[in-house]
């Protein structure tokens with residue numbers, strides 16, 4: 001068996017009703033809490049009610065609470081800078097994120113930078129871009145971060161990543177530091193019942209992509225593979241149910257667990273081609289949600305990557321269709337691609353770049369931007385020609 005390291009420094013408190021314990025949990029880390037949430041205009045009534053209830057629990061536990069309602073979907077340097085300013089002004093000593101990946105990512109950087117006199121975004125975007133590189137303790141430790149996810153998709157509650165868009169260039173970039181791991185994540189599936197069907201599908205597919213890409217990755221370990229496979233199994237079972245009936249708490253539990261397992265796996269093994277490609281599409285076309293930008297390129301990516309890791313594709317094919325247990329790996333792997341197409345159709349994410357209003361003339365440009373990055377990727381490096389092939393097929397579908 002291969003030697004490996006597994007890192008999961010975030011304490012996960014999982015289960016229905018656990019969000020009510022936020023006061024007692026946060027009070028262990030600080031007394032002045034900056035709660036980071038979406039802008040009220042971006043929240044549904046039930047999201048606002050959840051935020052109000054969490055605030056009450058914090059106050060009952062004796063904390064002073066300051067709310068930064070400034071996190072936006074696909075958070076920008078501008079929205080993070082404003083949060084840091086508020087954290088300093090309030091003299092916050094603990095940060096609480098309540099929301100999806102966008103809120104948690106913004107809160108990670110707010111917590112990280114609030115103890116420093118200034119933020120060096122150039123340093124972040126040039127030197128913090130390698131997932132496993134930075135794990136030295138900082139001279140000035142960041143504020144402790146507690147995360148309460150309200151979507152089941154990004155796994156951000158258990159990763160060292162934050163995806164931030166530079167307001168100046170519109171470029172969306174993943175930045176990484178081991179100090180971005182939250183101290184505690186409270187994963188309460190009850191908070192996810194209000195997610196509408198389309199966002200449930202898009203975020204659920206994001207979780208699938210984390211489990212899948214970490215599983216086929218050369219950095220995968222025996223530990224991360226177990227987590228990835230269980231996440232995929234749960235998503236195949238529960239995502240269609242959560243889309244069909246959002247109030248199905250068992251389905252929400254299954255998805256919240258899958259998202260968390262996939263996030264832990266992602267934090268250890270990393271992503272493959274669809275993630276950087278999806279993020280580049282997201283930078284050029286910010287109206288396209290993250291899950292859609294991934295789903296649109298997946299069918300071609302599956303066919304591109306299949307031969308490089310046949311046994312793993314066979315394993316996944318068999319999760320989709322247990323009848324494939326009776327056939328050889330080559331056949332099960334090939335069938336995995338067709339089974340996956342059917343799954344995408346079932347969850348309403350069978351898309352084309354053309355339907356998403358992406359210009360055909362942009363495809364070559366995307367390939368050019370991406371090629372230096374994708375040539376290093378696992379499990380199969382992609383050249384500019386490969387990228388053109390994948391994108392053109394995704395356009396025509």
Ligand code: NAD
Pocket residue numbers: 038042043044047072073074075099100101102103105150151152153154155156159160161162163191192193194195196199203206290
């Ligand atoms: P999001 O946070 O951007 O939210 C999407 C929409 O869902 C928003 O309109 C929000 O108001 C709504 N929403 C959230 N919770 C809800 C609830 N309980 N009820 C009703 N509506 C709700 O979505 P996301 O997919 O969780 O996060 C996407 C961001 O995370 C992207 O920027 C992506 O690049 C990033 N990301 C981060 C990581 C990581 O490891 N840090 C991994 C993958 C993606």
